[in-house]
Amino acid sequence: MNETVKAYFDAFNRGDVPGMLACLSEDVRHHVNEGQVREGKDLFRAFCEHMSRCYREELTDMVIFEVEGGRRAAAEYVVNGTYLATDEGLPEARGQSYRLPAGSFFTLENGLITRVVTYYNLADWVKQVSA
Template sequence: MTRETTLSLIRRYYDAFNAADPEGMLACLTEDVEHRVNEGGHRIGKARFREFCAHMGVSYREQLHDLTIFATDDGTRAAAEFVVHGEYLKTDPGLPEARGQTYILPAGGFFEVRGGLISRITTFYNLNDWIRQVSQ
């Protein structure tokens, strides 16, 4: 694995995200992928990630802008920062009521890469900032 290969892999993952293509995202993942969200759950495996994508696709419409990707020289780890431009479509349990509110939220992701695929994704954003934006 090289730095350039990892940068390309992470770019493909986020390109699929922006295209609302969960199968394209899944194609970038190991079978035992570990997915962590700072304000949410911890899931393991492609099946759980697929369920997460299905839920997100119903509740939110998001595009990532200003994407910057970094990778270690050996290509085993990567990070990305971006700005989420989103619309809250369907109320997520425990969160404010959805009324089509829009939001802009800085966020980031950290990755482990194994065998040319993403084996860990950890996503960070400020949930309180998001709640403030959709509650206005």
């Protein structure tokens, strides 16, 4: 298992943004499920701060895969969350809970994550928080 990716997800589950940032290269490319690619730690930090305001999430059922001698990794997991504050363009937040399968893909260089790609089913999430 890739220790950097494990440390990244451990920090995520603690709500430890500095811990997540410590796993990233300065020029990290963050490909989100919806929206533009974010480049660099500053934009990643801003994304995390926004997410922390709107969502409380814990990832469970984590399986991490590693290939190419640790240069590439992937993870499959379940997002267990609470929708805390209305996010622009999305349904109104009322403290709804959701449970959503998701996955991430990583590229690493010199022990740091240079690319993060995250996928989940947005339509499923909308359905859950709209119920």
